[in-house]
Amino acid sequence: MEVRDLEAFLAVMSTGSITAAARLLDRSQSQVTRLIQDLETSLGFPLFERNGPKITPTDEGVAFHDDAERFFSGIGHLRDRAKAIASREPEPIEIAATPAFASGIIPLALAELPAERLPRTMQLRSMPAEAAIQSVLGRTADFCVTSLPADQPGLEVQGFFEGRCVAAVAHHDPLAKKPVISIADLADRTLVTMANPFRLRHRVDQALKAANVRPARVIATNATMNAVQIASTGLGIAVIEPATAYGLQSAPVAIRPLDVDVPFLWAIFSATARPLSAGARALIRQIVDVASRRIPDLVIHDPRQMARIADRTFSGRAGDPAPAGGDARDMPDVNENEPAKTKTRRE
Structure with missing residues (x-):
């Protein structure tokens, strides 16, 4: 061959x-x-x-x-690396990410990265979580930013995080006037959610079941941006992860917290025994910094607890009441840029 x-x-x-x-x-x-x-x-x-x-x-x-x-793609990446080594330039960076991060948080991080850290060649590829992980394992990406679960051998955790899912509704929808949207508000409405039953969709379904809520219909899609656009028409209410909700610069929807906790777990992975370049490490730090500032109440977990927390999240009971604290009216819409508090939890 x-x-x-x-x-x-x-x-x-x-x-x-x-x-x-x-x-x-x-x-x-x-x-x-x-x-x-x-x-x-x-x-x-x-x-x-x-x-x-x-x-x-x-x-x-x-x-x-x-x-x-x-x-x-890996052959091309190898050629770029060889050229960078020969010319003593910063090494190329290849990032694989789910659409939620590729469309919002990562571009913001790239824009804030100092010019001397930016290599001549970079690639940001948007793909499903499973494909992003395989790109790292196959050495065609330096690191990936993806939702959980992910339990494949050969991955090194560069960061492990938890945020809260929110509702996205059209500005003209009556629910946009509420500071907090109840899970009960989804009854007899069209729910816009993710198609993959093993990730975010699993938690949303658990929350609906716990609250005994049945939407009138469900529109499932493979990308959060699709859900946002559908919600903007007023056709339905989208339950989305916080990376898209607070990472996008602008979108024609109102973002409101839910009265139940639907957790969104995500992580940054690289390949075990494959050292990251200085530029890649700097970009990872910048991604964490941007996410910490933009996603309200982001929790930074101890990576050593990933398996335990992920198991609890994906097999446990969803739909618990949201914890008290913080005025929900202070939550920004997608096109606002208010700073968000970040919690660091070591478990």
Whole structure:
């Protein structure tokens, strides 16, 4: 298997045709066809089905694509690192993050990072939590910022945090006038929530069950930003994690605390036995600083307690009344920038 074979395969997958891939790679169509054939021979299965000029990925080709893309990205990352070492520049930084962090907290942290810490090359890739973790384990990302659970071997915890989920409603929705939204307010309304049943959705469902609340309908999506946009139309009430709620610079929704505690656990991971560059370490510190300032009542946990706290959170009872303290009317909307208190809890 040659790198140029993989390059041809990825180009065809991206463009949808041999002709377009050849144009992208500045090769002839016959050269691209030959490279694909060589790759298929080495793999032992067909990557595409050919029907005259049309070409369609096989099931095997689709399954192979993600791994090939990660490997090819890693090759590019290695080349960038070699150039940085040769020229004594700051090493490139590759970050994998769930959309909640890639769209808000991390860009803010990058903007605040001193210029001398910024390398010539950086990558911020948004992806599901499972894929972000695999990027770190596969050494195609220096670190990832993701929600929990995550219990894979080979991960080193650079930070472990807990925030509280909130409600996002359109400004013209009557609930926007309330300082605190009750879980009971979701009854007979449209709930906008996450699709993955093993992460945030699990906790939201637990809270609804504990309160004996049944929404009129549920709209499930794979990204919090989608939930925010749906809520902004007035179609429903979104229960979202605090990273998106307080990390975005602006959004046409009002953010209100809930009267029940729906915890959101997240962490920053790197690969075990893989030292982080000075720039990557500085960026992690900046991400923690930005999150601490923007997310109300953020709790910084002892990483050694991650397994115990995660187990308690994902298997325990949700929907407990929110703890007293702090005037809920002081909670900012998404487009406001009030500082938030941060708690550090060592357990």
